[in-house]
Amino acid sequence: ETGVTQSPTHLIKTRGQQVTLRCSSQSGHNTVSWYQQALGQGPQFIFQYYREEENGRGNFPPRFSGLQFPNYSSELNVNALELDDSALYLCASSVQGGYGYTFGSGTRLTVV
Amino acid sequence: AQSVSQHNHHVILSEAASLELGCNYSYGGTVNLFWYVQYPGQHLQLLLKYFSGDPLVKGIKGFEAEFIKSKFSFNLRKPSVQWSDTAEYFCAVTNTGTASKLTFGTGTRLQVTL
Numbered sequence: 001e002t003g004v005t006q007s008p009t010h011l012i013k014t015r016g017q018q019v020t021l022r023c024s025s026q027s028g029h030n031t032v033s034w035y036q037q038a039l040g041q042g043p044q045f046i047f048q049y050y051r052e053e054e055n056g057r058g059n060f061p062p063r064f065s066g067l068q069f070p071n072y073s074s075e076l077n078v079n080a081l082e083l084d085d086s087a088l089y090l091c092a093s094s095v096q097g098g099y100g101y102t103f104g105s106g107t108r109l110t111v112v
Numbered sequence: 113a114q115s116v117s118q119h120n121h122h123v124i125l126s127e128a129a130s131l132e133l134g135c136n137y138s139y140g141g142t143v144n145l146f147w148y149v150q151y152p153g154q155h156l157q158l159l160l161k162y163f164s165g166d167p168l169v170k171g172i173k174g175f176e177a178e179f180i181k182s183k184f185s186f187n188l189r190k191p192s193v194q195w196s197d198t199a200e201y202f203c204a205v206t207n208t209g210t211a212s213k214l215t216f217g218t219g220t221r222l223q224v225t226l
Contacts, residue, residue: 041219045213056213101214103155103156
């Protein structure tokens with residue numbers, strides 16, 4: 001079975017720009033969660049998508065938004081990038097209601 | 113809101129030494145507990161998890177953890193570490209009914225020297 005794939009692996013953006021990160025979920029999983037991992041910190045929950053709708057959100061502003069597609073893949077969009085958005089962004093897929101999370105290797109975003 | 117504390121930020125051990133990493137969570141009720149490992153440049157991997165039953169949980173690579181409800185703790189142990197155990201270790205918690213959200217600790221960086 002395939003794991004979780006994220007793209008791109010690295011990205012450099014300028015403050016104020018917009019960015020889109022992508023995630024392909026593991027086969028058989030229907031739920032995708034996104035996490036932000038700042039340097040030296042643990043991952044922080046951004047939001048989760050199930051049935052193409054947001055299904056739970058952490059303490060992140062509305063400029064963080066997402067999409068889930070019929071094939072369960074997902075995008076994370078961040079508008080008006082700030083320097084503090086520099087982090088590793090992790091995607092995790094699972095089955096709704098379950099606790100078997102599979103994480104991707106992440107996208108390293110640097111905002112300059 | 114749930115929070116997770118990992119008291120050891122950076123641990124350096126010699127090969128064959130015993131390991132114990134602390135983890136405490138703040139919110140009671142029914143919890144599910146996890147330890148993840150992140151090797152350099154790799155994705156988070158599940159070491160072990162506790163949902164219910166025997167509070168002593170055995171995971172992969174010789175790791176185990178003990179859930180002590182009265183202390184809100186879920187410490188990770190390994191009797192004898194190897195150089196290949198060098199990695200970042202994260203404790204995480206979900207509350208039953210909120211399967212959507214893993215709350216992570218800040219992580220412990222383990223360095224094993226030869």
